[in-house]
Amino acid sequence: MIETVVRGEDTKQAILDAAENLFGEQGYSATSMRSIVAAADVNLAAIHYHFGSKEALLEAVLDRRGKLLEHERFELLSRFEAGAGGKGPEIEQILEAFLAPAIRLTRDPSGGGRRFVQLVGRLLGEPGEGFRKAFTQQFGPTVARFGAALERALPGTLKEELFWKMFFSAGAMAHTLRSAGLVRALSDGLCDDSDGEMVLKRLIAFLAAGMRAPLPVIGPIQGS
Amino acid sequence: MIETVVRGEDTKQAILDAAENLFGEQGYSATSMRSIVAAADVNLAAIHYHFGSKEALLEAVLDRRGKLLEHERFELLSRFEAGAGGKGPEIEQILEAFLAPAIRLTRDPSGGGRRFVQLVGRLLGEPGEGFRKAFTQQFGPTVARFGAALERALPGTLKEELFWKMFFSAGAMAHTLRSAGLVRALSDGLCDDSDGEMVLKRLIAFLAAGMRAPLPVIGPIQGS
DNA sequence: GTCTATACCACGATAGAC
DNA sequence: GTCTATCGTGGTATAGAC
Numbered sequence: 099m100i101e102t103v104v105r106g107e108d109t110k111q112a113i114l115d116a117a118e119n120l121f122g123e124q125g126y127s128a129t130s131m132r133s134i135v136a137a138a139d140v141n142l143a144a145i146h147y148h149f150g151s152k153e154a155l156l157e158a159v160l161d162r163r164g165k166l167l168e169h170e171r172f173e174l175l176s177r178f179e180a181g182a183g184g185k186g187p188e189i190e191q192i193l194e195a196f197l198a199p200a201i202r203l204t205r206d207p208s209g210g211g212r213r214f215v216q217l218v219g220r221l222l223g224e225p226g227e228g229f230r231k232a233f234t235q236q237f238g239p240t241v242a243r244f245g246a247a248l249e250r251a252l253p254g255t256l257k258e259e260l261f262w263k264m265f266f267s268a269g270a271m272a273h274t275l276r277s278a279g280l281v282r283a284l285s286d287g288l289c290d291d292s293d294g295e296m297v298l299k300r301l302i303a304f305l306a307a308g309m310r311a312p313l314p315v316i317g318p319i320q321g322s
Numbered sequence: 323m324i325e326t327v328v329r330g331e332d333t334k335q336a337i338l339d340a341a342e343n344l345f346g347e348q349g350y351s352a353t354s355m356r357s358i359v360a361a362a363d364v365n366l367a368a369i370h371y372h373f374g375s376k377e378a379l380l381e382a383v384l385d386r387r388g389k390l391l392e393h394e395r396f397e398l399l400s401r402f403e404a405g406a407g408g409k410g411p412e413i414e415q416i417l418e419a420f421l422a423p424a425i426r427l428t429r430d431p432s433g434g435g436r437r438f439v440q441l442v443g444r445l446l447g448e449p450g451e452g453f454r455k456a457f458t459q460q461f462g463p464t465v466a467r468f469g470a471a472l473e474r475a476l477p478g479t480l481k482e483e484l485f486w487k488m489f490f491s492a493g494a495m496a497h498t499l500r501s502a503g504l505v506r507a508l509s510d511g512l513c514d515d516s517d518g519e520m521v522l523k524r525l526i527a528f529l530a531a532g533m534r535a536p537l538p539v540i541g542p543i544q545g546s
Numbered sequence: 547g548t549c550t551a552t553a554c555c556a557c558g559a560t561a562g563a564c
Numbered sequence: 565g566t567c568t569a570t571c572g573t574g575g576t577a578t579a580g581a582c
Contacts, residue, residue, distance in 0.1 A: 109548080125449050127351035130574055141550055143577085148548095152575065223447045223500055225349055225440075259524075261513050265505070266528045269497020270490040276447055281489070289485050300483075300537045304490045307535030308528040314520075328565055354557060365567055367560085372565090376558065550581075557574060564567075 110148045112138040115210060118159050122213025125220055126156055126229075157232045160221075163203070163214045164236045170199035171240055175247060186250040189309050193302045196244055197271065201294045204278045212278050219276025222268065252309065259313050267305045274301055329364075334372045336362040339434060342383050346437030349444055350380055350453070381456045384445075387427070387438050388460045394423035395464055399471060410474040413533050417526045420468055421495065425518045428502045436502050443500025446492065476533065483537050491529045498525055 105112075116137035120129045131152055135142050149155040174195035178187035187195075200218075203211035221233055241264075249260055274297065277284060281291035291297050329336075340361035344353045355376055359366050373379040398419035402411035411419075424442075427435035445457055465488075473484055498521065501508060505515035515521050 105548085123449065125351060127349060128450065131576090132574070142575095143551085144549065146576070146578095220447050220449070223444055223497065225347060225352075225444070258513050261509050262521075262524050263528060265501075265508075265513075266494040266498065266525060269495070270493040272497065273447065273493020274490065277489075284489075285485050289482050289489075296538075297486075300486050301490060303535055303537050304487060304532040307531040311527055311531030313524045313527050330565070333565080355559090356557070366558090367567065368565080370559065548582080550579100552577100552579090554577080555575095558572095560571080561569085562567100563569100564565100 109138075109140050109144055112140060113145055113148060113155070114159055114162055117155055118162075118210055118217065119213050121156065121159060122215075122217040122220075126217075126224065131155075153229060153232075156229060159214070160218070160232065160236050163211070164218075167199055167203065168237070168240050171196055172243065174198060175243065179247070186247065189248065189251045189306045190302050192244060192247045192251060193267075193305055193309075194298070196240075197298055197301065200275055201298045204275070205294050215278055216276045219272040219274075219278075222272040248309070256315075259315075262313060263309050266308060270301065270305060333362075333364050333368055336364060337369055337372060337379070338383055338386060341379055342386075342434055342441065343437045345380065345383060346439075346441040346444075350441075350448065355379075377453060377456075380453060381460075383438070384442070384456065384460050387435070388442075391423055391427065392461075392464050395420055396467065398422060399467065403471070410471065413472065413475050413530045414526055416468060416471045416475060417491075417529055417533075418522070420464075421522055421525060424499055425522045428499070429518050439502055440500045443496040443498075443502075446496040472533070480539075483539075486537060487533050490532060494525065494529060 113134065116134045117129075120134055120137065123129075131145055132142060134155075135145060145152075145155055149158055175187070175192065178191040178195055182188070182191070200215055203215050206212060221229060245260065245264060248264065249255065249257075252260065255263075278291065281289055337358065340358045341353075344358055344361065347353075355369055356366060358379075359369060369376070369379055373382055399411070399416065402415040402419055406412070406415070424439055427439050430436060445453060469484065469488060472488065473479065473481075476484065479487075502515060505513055
């Protein structure tokens with residue numbers, strides 16, 4: 099006779115922890131729900147009871163830390179805005195407000211924060227209308243808020259040019275975040291990303307230069 | 323009585339075409355072999371006969387266009403090197419030699435080239451020791467060749483700093499390539515990437531600025 | 547409300563007939 | 565070279581125990 103132990107919220111959190119780790123390590127599609135319930139030591143059907151589906155579980159994983167991440171980013175940006183007087187914060191400060199909370203998550207001793215960051219970085223590149231919607235919903239307000247800040251920091255930049263700069267930057271940022279902890283292997287031992295502050299400062303310097311660079315305008319507006 | 327038709331090489335190419343399209347559209351893990359054989363109108367076991375496994379099929383897809391892509395990149399870089407005399411090509415030219423052949427593939431009328439480029443861009447972010455090995459094998463020589471060219475174009479740059487610049491650039495490039503044809507949707511109609519030359523020039527300008535920017539050096543080497 | 551057992555169909559892979 | 569049959573595992577769904 100197997101005893102039925104009612105754990106309630108514990109079960110939910112155990113599933114979220116296991117899913118965060120496995121999704122971050124192996125990617126969403128490559129992770130099976132059976133491996134998640136095995137790691138969490140719960141029954142297979144518990145996922146469907148608490149979340150409904152694999153995709154809904156992913157959204158719950160994103161939600162758990164995503165709200166806090168968004169709050170920290172807004173908080174930091176607001177602090178920089180307050181300290182900059184009327185002219186708004188510098189580009190470097192805007193980038194720092196966006197990146198520092200994410201990089202800090204990378205150093206979470208439990209490893210869960212790093213896995214979460216890797217997962218988000220990978221999701222930006224994954225196709226499937228399914229969770230592009232969830233992704234936009236999660237990070238849309240952040241993109242809007244930081245886009246507005248960048249627009250003020252780069253006077254005279256067309257909306258279209260700013261989009262491309264943010265687009266290129268998103269690629270570099272996502273690549274850096276999803277590779278968290280793997281740089282030593284990727285660079286054959288040449289480099290290391292264990293010093294998060296170092297990675298942060300270098301990424302900011304790289305992106306700020308690109309943000310300030312004038313992008314060529316093609317077409318009848320400028321001619322050749 | 324169903325007739326057995328022997329198609330030989332046709333079957334192999336049909337599978338490669340279908341796999342390229344579906345891997346590029348949906349990603350590797352999310353694409354089932356059954357959907358591939360349905361699109362190619364061949365039997366399920368044909369994949370295993372011609373390629374051996376799903377992962378081997380992926381490598382075959384990468385191989386088919388990858389060799390030509392590498393050749394075009396090397397060719398372009400060599401031409402720039404020949405035209406630059408003893409001092410080597412400019413950063414912009416090196417980036418163009420790397421990116422232009424890939425962007426041009428994006429405009430392939432059949433759509434296969436675009437799907438291939440999307441696939442490669444996505445693979446850079448996917449985990450799994452499995453095809454990181456295949457990926458390195460496919461693009462290792464290219465990275466080495468272009469890294470050497472960049473090193474000469476950026477005198478006085480430490481190997482470590484150069485790695486990070488190439489690392490950030492790889493993220494931006496992969497993001498741009500894997501989003502080929504999706505920018506209109508991603509930007510809510512604000513921008514479009516149907517003009518490949520425009521995307522190319524803007525990406526090069528963005529990256530060249532980052533490449534030239536001095537990255538902060540942390541640690542005892544420079545102090546604060 | 548919480549959890550278990552179990553069944554369902556699609557998946558990647560393989561063996562062997564033709 | 566091609567096909568069918570089959571294996572173990574994947575995501576999903578539900579009935580019912582507690």
